[in-house]
Amino acid sequence: MKKLFSALLIAGLALWAVPASAHDKIKVVASFSILGDMVQQVTGELAEVTTIVGPDADAHVYTPNAADAKAVADAKVIFVNGLGFETWSQTLIDNSGTKAKVYVATEGITPLKVDGETDPHAWNTLTNGMIYVNNIAKSMAEADPDHADAYKANAKAYNERLKALHDRAVAEIAKLPADSRTVVTAHDAFGYLANGYGMTFLAPVGIDTEAEPSAKQLADLIDHLKKVKAGALFVENITSPALVEQISRETGIKIGGKIYSDALSERGGPATSYEKMFEHNLTTLITALGKQS
Numbered sequence: 001m002k003k004l005f006s007a008l009l010i011a012g013l014a015l016w017a018v019p020a021s022a023h024d025k026i027k028v029v030a031s032f033s034i035l036g037d038m039v040q041q042v043t044g045e046l047a048e049v050t051t052i053v054g055p056d057a058d059a060h061v062y063t064p065n066a067a068d069a070k071a072v073a074d075a076k077v078i079f080v081n082g083l084g085f086e087t088w089s090q091t092l093i094d095n096s097g098t099k100a101k102v103y104v105a106t107e108g109i110t111p112l113k114v115d116g117e118t119d120p121h122a123w124n125t126l127t128n129g130m131i132y133v134n135n136i137a138k139s140m141a142e143a144d145p146d147h148a149d150a151y152k153a154n155a156k157a158y159n160e161r162l163k164a165l166h167d168r169a170v171a172e173i174a175k176l177p178a179d180s181r182t183v184v185t186a187h188d189a190f191g192y193l194a195n196g197y198g199m200t201f202l203a204p205v206g207i208d209t210e211a212e213p214s215a216k217q218l219a220d221l222i223d224h225l226k227k228v229k230a231g232a233l234f235v236e237n238i239t240s241p242a243l244v245e246q247i248s249r250e251t252g253i254k255i256g257g258k259i260y261s262d263a264l265s266e267r268g269g270p271a272t273s274y275e276k277m278f279e280h281n282l283t284t285l286i287t288a289l290g291k292q293s
């Protein structure tokens, strides 16, 4: 009997000694992979982050499933991009019955307007990325005040890295001749990058991926590209390359590689985090445009 009691006591002590494990972490849901990585960087070991729209997937057109509804129902905190990006998120949140706090990561960002519509791709300039990071830290500090200092410290270190990458992007793009900064992507996802870094991005498809261009729109774009001598075409990870390949055939402009607009790459790919994604896009753009001049 005494032996059994000691065994139980030891087992009990062992249980107490277990460090913070998955069930102690605050459950956080992020709507898409890029935002999910930012949240992970800010929360580190303190949160269990679930991403709804995963790598290489298109968050413009997504149908949530039962696992998403469960993750949202179980969450303490939910982050969305806002600016009309996740058209499906409000219904998912409402139907799940979750008690989570819902935060919009783009709070305080000045949205770009394209043909009267709000452009949701605000993360594609690092100055906005740093605002996302501060918003995430502030929101986590509110939802989990015990760890407020850790969230703020993580955000500060992360933003220092983003600022260094931003300075590098500004310097490298400034070296490109002013007339060789026009590129084409499949959908209009880089307006913020264009504005922030002095480039021109053209696209046959608008700011969401649902619409397909008419034959006339495509012909007009091809005519325009021949006139402006666009430097390179880029396929995207979340859309079919067919349109861009057609434009390449009809204009003779080369495809300069694949860039990541709305989602990270799968593990093993070149864009497994927000920082790596931005760096990969920058290098791909610079390399293709550098070859042209």
Ligand SMILES: [Zn+2]
Pocket: 060, 121, 187, 188, 189, 207, 208, 209, 261, 262
């Ligand atoms: Zn998009």
